[in-house]
Amino acid sequence: DAGVIQSPRHEVTEMGQEVTLRCKPISGHNSLFWYRQTMMRGLELLIYFNNNVPIDDSGMPEDRFSAKMPNASFSTLKIQPSEPRDSAVYFCASSLGPGGEQFFGPGTRLTVL
Amino acid sequence: GEDVEQSLFLSVREGDSSVINCTYTDSSSTYLYWYKQEPGAGLQLLTYIFSNMDMKQDQRLTVLLNKKDKHLSLRIADTQTGDSAIYFCAEGASNDYKLSFGAGTTVTVRA
Numbered sequence: 620d621a622g623v624i625q626s627p628r629h630e631v632t633e634m635g636q637e638v639t640l641r642c643k644p645i646s647g648h649n650s651l652f653w654y655r656q657t658m659m660r661g662l663e664l665l666i667y668f669n670n671n672v673p674i675d676d677s678g679m680p681e682d683r684f685s686a687k688m689p690n691a692s693f694s695t696l697k698i699q700p701s702e703p704r705d706s707a708v709y710f711c712a713s714s715l716g717p718g719g720e721q722f723f724g725p726g727t728r729l730t731v732l
Numbered sequence: 733g734e735d736v737e738q739s740l741f742l743s744v745r746e747g748d749s750s751v752i753n754c755t756y757t758d759s760s761s762t763y764l765y766w767y768k769q770e771p772g773a774g775l776q777l778l779t780y781i782f783s784n785m786d787m788k789q790d791q792r793l794t795v796l797l798n799k800k801d802k803h804l805s806l807r808i809a810d811t812q813t814g815d816s817a818i819y820f821c822a823e824g825a826s827n828d829y830k831l832s833f834g835a836g837t838t839v840t841v842r843a
Contacts (some may be wrong), residue, residue: 624776650829661835662775662820669829710774718762718824721831723774 625711631730633675640654640727643692644713652721653686653696654710662710668694701731738821738834744841750808752837754821757802761823763829764797766806769818776818781808808839816841 624643632638644651652667666676668688674687683702688694698705708728712721736756744750756764762783767775781788781795781804788795794807808815818836 622744652830662833664830664833667830674829712775712831717829718831720763720765720777720780721775721822723767723776725774 620709623711623713623722625709625724625727627727628725629728629730631686631732632701633732634702635700636731637697638701638705638729638731640696640709640711640729642694642709642711642724644694644695645722648713648715648722649691650716651688651694651715652712652714653694654708656709656726657707667695673687701729703731705729706731733755736821736823736832738819738837740835740837742837742839744811744839746811746832746841748807748842750811750815750839750841752806752808752821754804754834755802755808756804756821756823758825758832758837759802760825760827761802762826762827763824764795764804765820765822765824765834766793766795767820767822769820769836771817775820784837795843807819811839811841813841813843815839 651666666686667677671688679701686696708726710726712723714721736777738754765780768778768779769775792809796805820836822833824831
């Protein structure tokens with residue numbers, strides 16, 4: 620398997636623009652997680668899905684953030700409008716079951732100018 | 733998930749052993765993980781231990797679990813420059829899809 624795939628790897632945008640991050644989980648995994656990593660706040664769980672259904676979005680910082688998982692092989696994290704404080708590395712991870720190992724993607728480094 | 737705490741920094745001389753410590757609070761933890769994050773990369777699973785085990789050894793890595801004190805440690809023998817990274821401990825429970833991650837320990841290996 621290719622592992623968790625994220626795109627783009629790097630994104631530079633201007634404040635106010637819409638940003639869409641994409642993730643393809645490992646085939647057969649039924650849980651998908653979106654994380655954000657910054658120097659100041661470390662690794663934060665934003666939202667996670669189980670069987671394509673959002674289970675816990677309490678980590679989503681504001682209404683500007685939204686996430687979808689239309690099918691088992693694809694998820695998006697959207698920021699609209701983006702702000703400089705959204706600059707971070709965003710990771711997607713997937714896992715097979717409760718408490719199980721999470722497999723992380725390489726991350727998307729987002730810079731909002 | 734519950735709180736997972738780790739020290740933030742560790743500096744170690746090349747060839748020495750590194751010991752990274754972690755404490756957790758969730759008594760229902762079933763799995764405990766150590767992840768490694770190299771610069772510019774995602775987190776990769778290094779090793780794990782089931783909560784019913786006390787110790788696990790895998791080549792240069794030794795994981796010790798004190799379930800009574802909810803203390804987990806990772807020992808890296810003969811630390812090499814390639815071991816410089818951020819190490820995260822995480823705990824998972826059989827009734828929760830989430831993992832709880834610590835803040836990560838930045839290990840710097842000096843010559």
